Amino acid sequence: MPHPDDPNPHARPDPPAAPREQERDERTRSFLRMASHELRTPLNSIIGFADIIARELYGPINDPRYREHAELVRESGMKMLKLVNQVVEIARLQAGAADLHLHPEAVLSLVEEAVAAFEYEAEGRNVAIRIDAAPDLPPALVDQRALKTAVSNLVQNAVTFAPDGTEIAVTLALRKDWLCIAVRDHGPGVDPAELPRLMRPFEQGEAPLIRRSEGAGLGLPIVRLLCQAMNGGLRLQSEPGAGFLATIRLRPAPGADADPDTRGFAPTA
Numbered sequence: 001m002p003h004p005d006d007p008n009p010h011a012r013p014d015p016p017a018a019p020r021e022q023e024r025d026e027r028t029r030s031f032l033r034m035a036s037h038e039l040r041t042p043l044n045s046i047i048g049f050a051d052i053i054a055r056e057l058y059g060p061i062n063d064p065r066y067r068e069h070a071e072l073v074r075e076s077g078m079k080m081l082k083l084v085n086q087v088v089e090i091a092r093l094q095a096g097a098a099d100l101h102l103h104p105e106a107v108l109s110l111v112e113e114a115v116a117a118f119e120y121e122a123e124g125r126n127v128a129i130r131i132d133a134a135p136d137l138p139p140a141l142v143d144q145r146a147l148k149t150a151v152s153n154l155v156q157n158a159v160t161f162a163p164d165g166t167e168i169a170v171t172l173a174l175r176k177d178w179l180c181i182a183v184r185d186h187g188p189g190v191d192p193a194e195l196p197r198l199m200r201p202f203e204q205g206e207a208p209l210i211r212r213s214e215g216a217g218l219g220l221p222i223v224r225l226l227c228q229a230m231n232g233g234l235r236l237q238s239e240p241g242a243g244f245l246a247t248i249r250l251r252p253a254p255g256a257d258a259d260p261d262t263r264g265f266a267p268t269a
């Protein structure tokens, strides 16, 4: 895995692999393809058929407990599917087998798409998500799906932890040679000493019995690995009681007019 600051315009930053390494990479890829297929296929049946029962599509079920149980089966299946997808994503990224395709993209519209998915949930808790983009941002070298996944994970966390009635700020700006996307909330934050641990897979901020988020602690490690695979990086800043600031940095596309000043960037932590 390259250092996040290594400039490299290619999607797979590793040098050309020796034949034996190529063979090993190919075996890793095919194992991951097989594992994800074999895990997802039965889960899709579980989710799909539980949904049919929960919605009583073939006619009413007498005892309502059957329906409630079917709903639980469907929800548990969906949680497991999310976990499987995350574990496969981590494994692919750690094996350098993520197959990202980096192209110059207008980042703002991708960020808007990622944010839109959370607007309903945020509105329900009177949380506003504000997007602030500096004018004339250059395109960045990104994989569309990877960037949307990364931003979604950060916004999901911000929405989870933002107190009702507060605002989440998503800021896009150029900073030195980087195009930065910052997601900031005014939630409880975490002890800064915890931050390096949260970037490692399967780490959680709080003890399992008291924590608010249901995930397995894979969101931030995925964001970091995705950003690194796009030759960028992730920075976390927080203080207890002072909210959480996560900043993705990306490479402007070569030839893009990268303005070196920090116009529009509002550092907050």
Ligand SMILES: Nc1ncnc2c1ncn2[C@@H]1O[C@H](COP(=O)(O)OP(=O)(O)O)[C@@H](O)[C@H]1O
Pocket: 153, 157, 158, 161, 185, 187, 188, 189, 190, 198, 203, 204, 205, 206, 211, 213, 214, 215, 216, 217, 218, 219, 220, 221, 243, 244
């Ligand atoms: N915006 C935030 N505010 C406070 N704590 C956060 C925030 N984002 C992440 N965390 C802490 O980091 C932990 C791991 O987050 P994450 O990597 O996204 O994993 P998960 O898959 O559990 O959401 C969370 O359980 C929480 O303790």
Ligand SMILES: [Mg+2]
Pocket: 153, 156, 157, 213, 215, 219, 220
């Ligand atoms: Mg998360």
